[in-house]
Amino acid sequence: MSLLHRTVHYIALMASSAAALSKLLARQGLPAWRCAFGYGSGVVAQANAGGAQPMVDAILCVDDARAWHASNLAANASHYSWLGACGAAAVAGVQGGGVYFNTLVPVAGEPGRLMKYGVVSSAALERDLRRWSSLYLAGRLQKPVVWVDAPDGPLEAALEANLRAALAAALLALPETFDERALFAAIGNLSYAGDVRFLFGSEDPKKVANIVAGAGNLERFRALYAGDVAAAADAGALRVDGDGSFTQPRDNADWCLSRLPDAARAGVRGGDAKQAVAERLATTVFWSSAAQTAKGLATAGAAKAAAYALEKRRKGRKGS
Numbered sequence: 001m002s003l004l005h006r007t008v009h010y011i012a013l014m015a016s017s018a019a020a021l022s023k024l025l026a027r028q029g030l031p032a033w034r035c036a037f038g039y040g041s042g043v044v045a046q047a048n049a050g051g052a053q054p055m056v057d058a059i060l061c062v063d064d065a066r067a068w069h070a071s072n073l074a075a076n077a078s079h080y081s082w083l084g085a086c087g088a089a090a091v092a093g094v095q096g097g098g099v100y101f102n103t104l105v106p107v108a109g110e111p112g113r114l115m116k117y118g119v120v121s122s123a124a125l126e127r128d129l130r131r132w133s134s135l136y137l138a139g140r141l142q143k144p145v146v147w148v149d150a151p152d153g154p155l156e157a158a159l160e161a162n163l164r165a166a167l168a169a170a171l172l173a174l175p176e177t178f179d180e181r182a183l184f185a186a187i188g189n190l191s192y193a194g195d196v197r198f199l200f201g202s203e204d205p206k207k208v209a210n211i212v213a214g215a216g217n218l219e220r221f222r223a224l225y226a227g228d229v230a231a232a233a234d235a236g237a238l239r240v241d242g243d244g245s246f247t248q249p250r251d252n253a254d255w256c257l258s259r260l261p262d263a264a265r266a267g268v269r270g271g272d273a274k275q276a277v278a279e280r281l282a283t284t285v286f287w288s289s290a291a292q293t294a295k296g297l298a299t300a301g302a303a304k305a306a307a308y309a310l311e312k313r314r315k316g317r318k319g320s
Contacts, residue, residue: 002144017043021051024056025114027108027149031071034122035151042115043146045214046207056107056115059099060136061151065121066092070190079105083298092211096289097124099136101299109232113178122155129158131278132261132286135281139191143167143211144220148251166190167228171238171248184212184221194282195289265297 021038038044040057062068070088077084079102083091091100103116112174128138141162151159170186178186188208192198198205211217232238237252253270260277263284268276 014232018148021056021058021146022148024107024110025058025117028105028115028117029075029108030060031062031068031075033062033068033149035061035155036148037141038146038148039140039143040208041214044144044211044220045216047210047213053113055104056113058115058117059136059140059146060117061155062119062124063122065095065100065119065234065237068119069095081299094295095119095121096123097127098134098295099124101296103296103299108220126155126158129155129162130261132162132264132281132284134291135191135285136288136292138162139285142187142190142224144217144224163224164228164231165260165264167225167232168256169264171232172253172256172277174248176250177247180218180222183246184218184225185209187221187225188212190281191285193278194285196286196293197289218273227308270282 017038021043025036036058038056038058040054042047042056043058060068064087069091073080073084073088073091080091080252083094094100099118099120101116101118105115105117107113107115125137127133128136129141132138141159146233150156166187169190171187173189174182185208188211192208204210212221228242229238232255233240235255237248237255239247241247251270253273257265257268257270257273257277264277264280265273268280
């Protein structure tokens with residue numbers, strides 16, 4: 001199933017969420033972006049989300065980060081921390097090859113509701129999708145999201161490669177037989193194992209389980225991975241059983257490794273693939289999440305960073 005067909009399926013599955021997010025972003029008066037998606041419990045259903053209205057999370061992909069921030073600073077300077085006063089060059093410099101977040105931004109027209117939006121360059125997003133250089137956004141895009149404007153061209157191909165690799169990495173982590181919940185949980189865990197937010201208790205320890213159990217999410221995961229599951233079955237690397245379970249042969253490690261980014265599989269042999277790949281991905285996630293957390297102190301400012309961390313910790317305790 002191509003990304004276009006997946007997107008069409010998503011429109012049918014999540015039409016109301018996509019329309020609502022599109023209107024919300026339009027009201028914020030943000031400069032134009034190349035593509036954008038929403039994620040998190042404020043956009044995609046999660047189990048045990050609680051009664052309070054969650055913050056809206058969105059990612060905007062732009063071709064020229066410095067020019068975009070210059071326009072946004074002129075229109076929405078209040079969204080930025082003290083760093084915004086240093087100008088677009090400083091903001092884009094801190095963003096570097098990652099994501100720059102403005103958080104706890106009031107949603108226009110919805111008193112009391114807040115949003116967090118991240119800005120990433122097209123080049124950085126494509127690099128993470130293809131190479132798993134940080135797994136920060138590649139990991140988010142291995143799970144259901146709501147596209148406002150879907151990518152095309154090289155980014156579309158990179159998204160396809162990211163999903164293929166996610167399925168392969170999950171198969172390496174799974175036993176010989178498993179069900180679809182276990183499969184999607186393994187995929188969801190790829191970008192969370194090693195995350196410093198879990199190590200320090202600021203994230204819900206049941207986050208992956210809650211994502212999989214969210215209303216309608218099993219169908220959304222199926223839509224994302226139907227084509228890749230079929231390809232694995234055609235290659236003999238996976239068997240789809242009639243009762244909704246899966247069986248994989250013990251000798252499919254080389255097939256799985258062949259679909260991973262070079263950095264995740266270089267020098268890894270089939271016999272030690274499970275542990276070696278898991279350790280490499282956890283190390284990547286640890287350092288990227290640590291860097292993003294540290295960056296948040298500058299991009300959010302001390303007060304916002306503290307408020308955001310306290311809210312995440314509260315949600316984490318509630319879900320544990």
